[in-house]
Amino acid sequence: MTTDNPAITEEFLIPFEWPGSYYIGEEEIEAVNKVLLARSPYRFYGHDLQHYADKVENYFKERLGRKYAVLVNSGTGALSTAMMAADVGPGDEVLLPGYFWVACLSAVIRCGGIPRLVEIDDTFTMDPDDLERKITPRTKAVLLVHMSGACGNVERIVEICKRHNVLLIEDTAQANGASFHGKPLGSFGDLGIYSFQYNKNITAGEGGMVVASDDMLGKRAWAYHDVGYTRNEAGRVDTTGPVKTWGQCTHMSEVSAALLYAQTQKLDLITATMRARNQQLYAGLSQIPGAKPRRLVDPAGDSGPFVLMTYPTAEIAQKLVEMTRAAGVRPGPRGASNIRMTDWGLHIYYNNVSLVEKQGVNSAGRPWSDPLNEFAKDYQYGKGLLPQMDDLIERSVMMTVPPALTPETCDRIIEIYQDCAAKLGLK
Ligand SMILES: Cc1ncc(COP(=O)(O)O)c(C=O)c1O
Incomplete structure (x- = not known):
């Protein structure tokens, strides 16, 4: 880079490299090639299905000690799927920290729920004392975001959620591979989500995952990411199963899953x-x-x-x-x-203009205009809401x-x- 300012050196000391993509090598190329040579890029059927999506899900189920893992095509999609699995809707609040990514907010808002922001402490994650102050009977779920690669007071937050009988959703998008005293992040809450987007610890280019242990949450997550139903042993949509709803078809393709499987090994x-x-x-x-x-x-x-x-x-x-x-x-x-x-854009609550202006997802102004959300009519989200x-x-x-x-x-x-x-x- 050339510059007119003599104080600015030519040197860039921080490499413009992202973790997962820096490690893309023969293993990733071989896996993706297998899918392409088999002409089977769709996870549910093909000429010679390579089952990479299944392999990745099984890898994370074992690593996290979870019964359910559902690959989706982004972390944002994973958050939406988790909110729907948790049955968040009009009349509900979801508590989340003010340091996050915009997708944490939009997932709540698109479901018709109301985000309520909680302070962070010097761990840069949710402050459990403020969480305790803000939990009310309206709180449907707590979204604990493990920001910047590590956790904060995860044990206390698990305890608070249990005591108040509130669902805990862990956002582990920025902390894949992180743990607390040996237990992987994403294995503490009722639901966990991950992102495999380009700048994450491992990448599928774009991708995400929802994990759960409870049968109903796991099955609901599956149905919302699929066509609204679970599938039977043979992989067929099962309209007689326990979930009948409306899905988003946000599956991960076998091409992305092949790349991701090679990355899991690294x-x-x-x-x-x-x-x-x-x-x-x-x-x-x-x-x-x-x-x-x-x-x-x-x-x-x-x-x-x-x-x-x-x-x-x-x-x-x-x-x-x-x-x-x-x-x-x-x-x-x-x-x-x-x-x-x-200066870190949409990671900081007050930089989210759509939040500060309480923009709706449609011209009717939902969720803010929903009569069930009347309780939130005076909520403000501008700078100053979270002084700490x-x-x-x-x-x-x-x-x-x-x-x-x-x-x-x-x-x-x-x-x-x-x-x-x-x-x-x-x-
Ligand atoms: C904390 C957090 N949650 C969710 C997401 C959304 O993931 P994606 O970019 O895969 O949609 C991100 C992405 O940056 C994130 O940082």
Whole structure:
């Protein structure tokens, strides 16, 4: 990249690489080729079906200790499927943290339910104290989003949901391969969802999955992702089965599933590599006076794709970002890394214009205009709704940790950060 600003170096220290795609190699090519050579890209029948979708589902069922795993064609679709399986609709609230991805909101809203936002704490995930304050008889489900690769107080949140008899849905889109004291994230809640989109820990290009253990939830998830019914042993749609509803046909194709199956075999290698780099960065950046790393309740269970650091003030965070970016701590022009968290688009509740303006999904303004949602008529979603989160993210900086980042580059990033902090007089 050329630039007119002499302070901006040519160097991009953070590789513009995503975890899963960086590892695409012979195994992925061979698997996809098998599907193409068999001319069988559809999961339910074909000339010579390779059964990759079944293989991926079985892999995750075993890994997560779940009875049901349903592959879908995006994480957004997985969230919608989970909300429908949980029977979220008009009159219901779903509690979710204010640090998320837009799909977490839209899944609730498209079902006709109302999102209610909960604070995050220094784990950058849902604050259990605020959750406890906000649970009411209207709460149909809690959506616990394991943001930026790791969990927060998952055990306490499981306990709160159980005590209040509320369904817990885990969004593990950003934390595939992460765990809490050895138990995989996505295996704690009544339902769990994953994403296999391009920038995730492993990828199918686009893809997602819903997991469950309860029979009715698992079967409902299947029916909503399919044509509205479960299937029999022979794989035929069964209109006499326990679920009769309306589906979305959001299956994953065998081509994507083949790519994904090869990636599943690399998941632990990818997360271990990112975790090693992320621990190196956390150790170095924590030496900066006043700097605080994200609180990790189980550092060994972090899947590793992000480093989140908090500084004493928003001004310091801003200056550090500007100075370190000018010295090369940034990805190529298309990437987002080494940015203040306030600048991280639709991950931050108040950046979601459709939420702040309470836009509906149709011209009738549903779900906001639904009489069953009258209780939410005065809800506001603008900045200031979650003061604890607002303060935390104003002072925090997000850096991506692709596995292509070398230990030497991590050292260089730490050196630049420490140097800039010294120039700012941090002590
Ligand atoms: C936390 C979270 N949930 C859900 C999704 C949606 O996944 P997808 O992009 O596969 O639709 C994402 C994607 O970025 C995400 O980060």
